[in-house]
Amino acid sequence: MKLIWTYDDKMDKGESNSRNRIILINYYIQSILRAKQFGYETVIYCNANLEQYFKDIVDELVIVESYEDSIVWDYMKVKVMEDRDDEFCLIDGDI
Numbered sequence: 001m002k003l004i005w006t007y008d009d010k011m012d013k014g015e016s017n018s019r020n021r022i023i024l025i026n027y028y029i030q031s032i033l034r035a036k037q038f039g040y041e042t043v044i045y046c047n048a049n050l051e052q053y054f055k056d057i058v059d060e061l062v063i064v065e066s067y068e069d070s071i072v073w074d075y076m077k078v079k080v081m082e083d084r085d086d087e088f089c090l091i092d093g094d095i
Helices: 015-037 048-054 075-083
Strands: 002-007 041-046 060-063 088-091
Touching: 002 015, 002 075, 015 041, 015 048, 041 048, 041 075, 048 060, 075 088
Parallel strands: 002 041, 002 088, 041 060
Antiparallel strands: none
């Protein structure tokens, strides 16, 4: 089974959020690394500008663009469900 995270930086805009963004990215990184310790395959769907944070730690990285105007807040999770037919579990990295 693959564990899949989604991370969209649309809520991270502005300097006031830069510290919070780094903290949140680190939560995701720790969550992914812990899953790998337990032997799970790891996948993340994210924007191209976030690739640098995850490319060396996940087994699969999927860049998602052009969904900024979606009316669905967590559109990347919908994208995962539309795109995949393998066995997976969606994970929230910030809990």
